[in-house]
Amino acid sequence: MRRISAVALVVTLLLLPIPFPSLAGEQTGIPPEIVANYLHAVIEADRTFYTIHVVERLQKGGGATAAENWRAKKDILPLPAQFLMESSALASMTGTPVRYRLISLWPINPLNLPRSAAEKAGLEAIRRQPDQVVTGMVTQGSETYFQAIYADRAVSQSCVGCHNAHPDSSKKDFKLNEAMGGLVIEIPMGR
Numbered sequence: 001m002r003r004i005s006a007v008a009l010v011v012t013l014l015l016l017p018i019p020f021p022s023l024a025g026e027q028t029g030i031p032p033e034i035v036a037n038y039l040h041a042v043i044e045a046d047r048t049f050y051t052i053h054v055v056e057r058l059q060k061g062g063g064a065t066a067a068e069n070w071r072a073k074k075d076i077l078p079l080p081a082q083f084l085m086e087s088s089a090l091a092s093m094t095g096t097p098v099r100y101r102l103i104s105l106w107p108i109n110p111l112n113l114p115r116s117a118a119e120k121a122g123l124e125a126i127r128r129q130p131d132q133v134v135t136g137m138v139t140q141g142s143e144t145y146f147q148a149i150y151a152d153r154a155v156s157q158s159c160v161g162c163h164n165a166h167p168d169s170s171k172k173d174f175k176l177n178e179a180m181g182g183l184v185i186e187i188p189m190g191r
Contacts, residue, residue, distance in 0.1 A: 032146035033135060036185045040133075040150050043084070043100060043183065048155045051080040056158045080159065081109070084183075097188045099145075102152055104181025106171035108163065112181065122149035123182050130179040138186070145186040151179035 055066045055077055066077040078086060081102055088100050103114045105123050114120040122134035130151035138147045154160045160174045174180055 032187045035187055036148035039098065039185050047080055047084050050083050052156050055080060056156050059158060099186045101184050102181055103184055106169060108166050108168045126151040126182055127179055144189045146189055148185045149182040152181045152183045154178050154180050
């Protein structure tokens with residue numbers, strides 16, 4: 001039931017007008033900062049719930065484990081980062097123009113490296129002040145996006161343990177609630 005309400009909220013938000021200057025010059029619609037904050041709240045809640053109440057609970061109880069090779073075996077769950085990547089891919093299949101992904105200065109998956117100097121600077125800023133949100137406009141091809149970068153925190157000991165022990169992790173001293181990277185949300189402004 002909770003999943004349905006989260007999906008309904010996201011769909012409703014995506015149907016709302018994104019701000020653009022009217023002929024009189026004032027903004028109309030919901031500011032992109034507000035839309036990004038709403039989306040972040042839903043994405044973070046779903047991922048935190050999955051991490052704590054599915055992955056961690058099953059692993060502590062001797063049930064299914066989460067691992068990178070989850071597609072190869074039926075009794076393996078996707079890791080929380082993979083859960084987010086798969087959710088983003090599924091959302092894009094609906095034609096939703098909003099994009100989201102994880103980035104890190106210390107990614108296990110090289111696809112999660114920052115893609116620009118601005119993303120790297122955003123990660124440095126949220127590492128120093130994880131409660132801040134780094135926002136700006138970015139242009140990719142002919143599209144302009146509002147971009148927001150939020151701290152991606154270690155919400156459970158299983159996050160910390162996995163990242164600190166992973167052979168491909170370049171940082172081995174993460175702590176609970178520390179920003180391990182960032183969640184990037186991009187909203188197209190030209191639609």
